Amino acid sequence: MAVKVLVNTLGQHVVADVKQVENKETKELIAYWVRNPRIAAYSRDEQGAIAVGFSPYCVLSDEQEFTIRTESVVAILEPREDVVAEYERIIEGDSVTAVPVEEPTEEPAAVEPEVVEVPN
16 A cells, blocks of 8 residues: 545545555456545645645544545545655554534434536
């Protein structure tokens, strides 16, 4: 596995240890196996320096390994060395902790989905 940046269809930049998953018979690429995925967020200061931060891929789950379907990935990029170093520092220091979820005090109201027609 190798650390890569996956850009998904939502525009998120996911930094993770990535391996391709292929169909054994057809050798077709069907998914990416990710380990320790983190969403990268970054900003640029007035001097042009970039600050990168990482957040959990999904705070509602403790899973740290799973697949992402190929249809959800727009691009796969090689991360910069400093990004890999910071990612590895974060991963080595991470301990997975459960996030407390408060019980709702009342039943949420049902929301009717809005249907919008998109012209061809």
